[in-house]
């Protein structure tokens with residue numbers, strides 16, 4: 020894929036955690052093509068948000084990173100001044116918790132139009148008009164009135180729509196959506212998701228879609244990457260990933276979905292608790308929770324190898340191919 | 351969840367270090383906390399034994415030595431009356447520290463009682479008491495001390511009482527919200543269900559869990575009390591001259607300052623500042639610790 | 646919003662009434678015979694006593710005297726000083742100007758220096774921040790009267806840059822006379838304001854919405870101004886307001902130290918000479934200022950934080 024629009028090459032991030040630098044992202048590489056949506060799935064603490072923050076140059080203070088992030092062929096780390104501003108306009112972020120991510124003491128109008136007015140010299144009236152029309156697109160009819168309101172006067176679902184509309188205002192080419200619906204209640208979740216998906220397709224934007232939910236990622240993304248302990252363990256087209264997982268962890272995730280086909284709703288087929296990168300054991304990061312573990316898995320860390328049109332990080336991937344789905348379904 | 355906050359369950363085990371973790375009771379207050387405690391310990395010793403530690407009689411006047419600077423055997427020199435300054439500083443520690451100690455103790459007892467009682471009973475009792483405390487809040491400590499000094503003869507006692515009254519609403523407010531938080535916890539309900547008497551729960555459980563906060567608040571208040579009491583004595587409404595007391599000494603030394611002999615005021619002032627710095631640092635550290643435990 | 650204002654105003658009035666009652670009744674307990682003070686050592690004739698009792702309403706029941714006093718106070722009449730035989734209101738108005746100037750001057754210093762130090766400490770980690778922490782730890786512990794003495798000793802006596810005592814004539818001269826007292830009065834409050842500012846700035850900097858602004862390419866300076874400082878202004882306003890409110894009482898100490906002729910120093914003098922009417926009057930004035938300034942702070946808070954006004958009007 021030479022037409023990569025966003026490309027991460029061996030991105031490693033270390034953060035100061037309780038006094039020492041610890042690895043939270045290890046050797047993360049993937050690409051997103053123009054107009055493509057890629058899902059990033061993993062348990063809490065696996066480093067999904069950190070990946071998005073590495074892309075958007077939003078790493079916490081004190082972070083150390085290596086590897087390269089290329090956006091439209093440019094090294095993101097090297098951007099400065101006008102180029103950085105242009106990058107910020109082209110890459111928009113939709114955060115998980117709109118209530119925390121919108122300044123509570125400023126009006127919705129201020130929030131929405133701030134970037135346009137400071138960086139793009141759009142007049143107040145024009146910016147407001149544009150905001151109102153985008154609010155209409157995300158299903159908020161009385162936009163003019165909303166612009167005068169403060170965040171606490173809006174429900175979580177409305178706020179997330181505002182956040183999405185705001186992200187679209189600068190006509191970005193890439194959307195980083197970090198669990199955009201997790202903070203919402205179930206019924207609003209699907210509405211907001213539908214809006215996001217539709218607007219993205221209309222505009223032909225690329226998207227990195229972060230979620231806990233493999234199913235949801237499959238529904239809106241062309242390809243899905245699975246993250247475990249700060250590493251990508253598998254990355255393939257969404258349907259292949261779902262029907263025929265190559266990594267034992269992915270298989271576990273597929274099995275971990277609440278299953279409503281039987282009489283009981285069964286959760287987690289993966290023993291043990293989620294890990295951050297710096298807590299992972301030597302060798303394969305998943306070796307202490309994997310049911311297929313062999314000596315090799317403890318001895319050396321597997322690389323992310325191409326297989327079946329995607330890639331997987333497992334010593335036994337070839338050997339286990341085709342047998343994992345069954346194991347997950349019956350195990 | 352905030353992107354910056356850390357989930358402690360995810361951060362993993364911190365490797366055990368076999369370091370000395372500090373004096374029991376001061377753990378987690380750092381070097382500054384320990385140093386502050388040391389300063390306070392020294393001040394405490396001087397407060398108790400100062401009279402005996404004093405190299406000379408603190409009240410012996412000798413006008414021919416008035417304003418004489420440091421000489422052999424008199425490292426701080428003499429005040430306007432020719433009294434030995436070092437001895438007066440040492441002897442003055444007692445009332446200067448006793449006052450704030452009494453204020454903090456009194457205000458703490460009454461304030462904690464009111465806080466726990468209002469948090470426990472709630473309802474109308476809570477509303478009335480809280481309203482009354484709000485009115486008291488409107489009286490700055492100095493104004494209260496002045497009013498009290500008109501009613502009774504000004505003394506350390508009158509100043510102490512006035513400040514205790516002034517500080518009580520403050521304590522009660524801080525502790526009441528902590529007590530409310532604590533009361534809402536499950537274990538209190540569990541105790542109630544077991545049929546334990548209210549006052550036993552309050553004293554044994556609520557009180558004990560509030561203790562770190564009480565201690566921390568006590569330290570913070572001690573600093574304020576020290577400053578306010580000294581100010582009141584400085585104004586002539588607390589400890590009265592010729593008794594040796596740091597606040598009084600700052601005041602009586604003022605005539606010397608204007609004539610270019612600042613040592614009496616300065617040495618007493620420095621003592622006050624040192625103790626207040628120590629107690630502030632300790633209070634801050636203890637508050638941090640208390641918050642990190644109760645949250 | 647309106648409901649909030651009305652409720653807060655009602656609270657203010659009630660507090661003032663209860664406080665005035667407390668002040669009056671406390672003074673009522675004061676020992677000493679006003680007649681003896683009025684006569685100043687002369688032997689009274691029964692007629693003279695009767696005249697004085699009549700003039701000063703000494704025989705009325707307590708509650709009547711209290712109501713008369715409050716009624717007068719509402720019209721700005723606090724009775725007559727037994728020592729000076731003058732209207733207390735006149736005595737106060739002659740002196741309150743000095744106190745107000747001193748407090749305003751000190752407030753200015755507190756706001757400018759305290760907020761500046763706090764912002765520097767909040768935005769810069771490392772050396773500058775540590776300097777701010779150490780400086781505020783020390784200055785927080787310096788009582789105003791000790792600061793007065795040190796300033797007097799250094800800048801008035803040794804260096805002679807500023808006059809030691811008194812109020813001065815004319816604006817510039819007054820400013821010179823009030824500089825050292827204002828610094829002394831401000832000294833420890835600067836630390837408090839700087840501390841609160843610093844932690845407010847820190848806290849706001851770490852907020853998620855700041856991250857959002859950065860992610861949208863808003864320049865750092867603009868983010869700091871429009872988001873960090875704008876939001877930190879809420880706690881900063883509160884602490885500055887409460888501090889300023891308390892300065893009116895605290896200024897008594899500094900006025901004494903610098904022999905300034907303000908209401909604070911006069912209050913002390915009146916207390917020492919048991920001039921009850923003056924103590925009552927000035928105490929009430931100081932408490933009223935304190936309560937009113939605190940109410941203003943609450944209003945400002947509601948203006949600065951849109952969440953407050955809604956909460957109150959919904960209640």
Ligand SMILES: Nc1ncnc2c1ncn2[C@@H]1O[C@H](COP(=O)(O)OP(=O)(O)OP(=O)(O)O)[C@@H](O)[C@H]1O
Nearest residue numbers: 034043062063064065066067068069079295353354
């Ligand atoms: N500001 C920070 N400072 C230090 N460590 C952090 C910070 N933010 C996150 N971490 C750590 O980095 C690791 C990855 O966190 P990240 O937020 O990327 O996880 P995540 O996959 O997004 O999880 P979630 O699903 O809970 O959002 C975790 O171990 C977390 O504890």
Ligand SMILES: [Mg+2]
Nearest residue numbers: 067068069197
């Ligand atoms: Mg996350």
